[in-house]
Amino acid sequence: MLLALGGLALTVASAHAASPANPGFDVEAATRLWLDTLQGPARARSDAYFEGGYWLPLWGTLIALAIDLVILRLRISAAIRDLAVHLVRRRSLAVALTALLYALLGTALTLPWTIYTGYFREKQYGLMNMSFGGWLGEQAIEFAISLVLMTLLIVIVYAVIRRFPKTWWVLGTGVIALFMVFVMALSPVYVAPLFNTYTELPQGPVRERIVAMAKAHQIPAEHIYLFDASKQSKRISANVSGVGPTIRISLNDNLLNRSTPDEIAAVMGHEMGHYVLGHTWRNVIFITALAALMLFATSRIAPALLARFGKSWGVKELADPASLPVLSICLSVLSLLATPALNTLIRVDESEADAFGLDVAREPDGFASIAMKLSEYRKIEPGPIEEALFFDHPSGETRVRMAMQWKKDHVPDAKMFHPAPLPQTFGKE
Template identity: 30%
Template sequence: MKKKIVKWTLILYPIYLLLVWLYLFQWSDFGVPAAYQGSAADPATFMTDRQLELSQEYSRYRNFLSLATIPLEWIIYLGVFLFGLSHLFKKFGESISRFRIVSIPIYVLLLSGLSWFLTFPFDYAYRFLSVRYGISTDTFSGWMRDEMISFWIGYITMALLITVLYLLMQRFEKRWWLYAWIGLIPFIALMMFIQPVIIDPLYNDFYELQDKQLEEKILALADEAEVPADRVYEVNMSEETNSMNAYVNGIGSSLRIVLWDTTLTRLKDNEVLFIMAHEIGHYVMNHLYWNLVGVLAGSFVGLYLTYRILTWLFRRYGKRMNIKGVADIAGLPVLFIVLSILSFVAQPIEMTFSRGAEADADRYAIEMTGDVDAAIGSFQELTVNGLSDVNPPAVIKYLYYGHPTMMERIHMLEEYQK
């Protein structure tokens, strides 16, 4: 059984990579549809030939990495399980302490560390591409620092969630998934609250916007939209990237309006105001809360399906896999594979809803500011600085694009102008 799985993995994964390469580099058309040629949405009207060439190269290589890593997580967890590492991790944790509240976090640390080590070459490949194409300006030491922060935040969060989950599995054989979902509600709300004030500052320095005149204009937009904000924050992202961004996040007293300093230096004030009006639109239309509803609904379905799948798997193959039951921590890699596959299946649905919300925020922003030229200019500048692909291949769009393509966004603005 193990030999067959390894054999077919070694055969199918290279074939998958070949098909991905052919799809992105041979079969996908990076051209501009005739209906958009010569319009403001046509990159040839605002990008040089060299920028267009770099944009297409960067997009192809980055998209290849993204698609290549989809099954990688499944392969890693499958290997951990098949080669007995999962049982070794379990035994080591239990040798440290017989209490599951201690042994489970130790297991999670070993599994997380191994997974991070095995995926590190792909993470570094992403960084290499970003540096080579002038997107990233971060030093290797700065990048590694952020990697370590992300690892430990991810580990602490995962260790807490997995420990609680497996204690629930042990206590409630048939209802653990429901109690786990109920516990997610306050946890997600807490994370939304602490993200802007505790987690984000671990990566970058946040300070009050230096341009007070621009801050007054942004706060005037916020006041008009009844957004309860009394200051605008600036974050020093120029140390890491040439990309631009702005956002409104947090809930209650942790609400923050944030601008990357790269956005401030590369966009005109009226273009910045359009970007901020877009972010304010998300707040006004309660997209943050609708996103929370979506996450909770998706997690409810996902946890229930996971419960059904794991119950079936371990009843049928538990003895062969040397797994005592759903609550056996040695089966965690199987749980992760199931959750990852379910997440992958749900991702296009999530992206579809996200693109709809982003399009609504674009319309809100142009209606609020009324400055079409500034709106188009901001999107064109975002495209140039990020070497964005205005017309990505269909698979990439539906899997990864939480926004409409830049071509679609700029075209919408042109239609609004008419």
């Protein structure tokens, strides 16, 4: 919340410091013209989809907690541990096997919820392009990758817990930070291509403009990738991903095919802002600090739970791999409580990238237009508290107003633009 207030203060200060280039240009009226392009059933559908998403993390956490409590109460995690110890004598392998079996069981039990939130709900709102079989296949690939990576992480963390039972959360934080950077570096090259085909963006005015913007800010632009996200959904997106030698610029075919050149430039300028402003490393530092707080709290809460219920659960100590559901309970609740803080960090990053993108692309109306297109899955006009708590990006209203203020301050003789209304079928198949 402090980050949000600080960002707001900077925005207000810079607005007062700027000398209006067009005192006759009405920012609020221009903003309203854009916002009013979304009306009727299309706006109701946008609001319903996004507002329904407010409850998904809570219900998902409650379902996970219920499953973990049942696993503990029925001593299933203890039985899994006993089976693992019986099959493999080496401690690290027993931890790995326990983690694998626990993950398989948890995934099977939460599968109905995953299917509803990941497939049927998306299909209901016209955002899903895949068949159920295709979606399920991608989920299987994602689960296999997560299973390998998370098992490795769990084995390392439990080794740290055994070696440093009192201060394990300190080294555990370092392990998670290194793991996070490792995944960020490898994902663009080895994980993303498992789900989409990446090809070079064809030569032409769009590529030339992206390359010019990238080179002007020392962003590597030897390769600009286009990927076929339309096979999965209708969502428009782009990114500058990777770390060090794996950094790359990518945009999806929805952005290319459903947007104007000005809109594309606005989006790519925004994405470049994340790179130039160092958001990747700032986020790593923030998330590492947040992980440290969560692991510290877990190092106090989990032993207390085991002292009270461990005997009935068949869990001997925190270093016992049968304690995995206990760690999961603690981290699930703490993650849910940390959501507003994480949303605030991301929202501040996105706002800074918006400002950067406007300066680079110089397309305020293109930026406003793409902000309205994102209303397919983002509520356009939330209340201030609603936006602070639930939005991990600035709302469409916030973004359009920023674009119109930029237009007033930087475009000589700026004129009011009267955009056409979005169709009532907007957001539907």
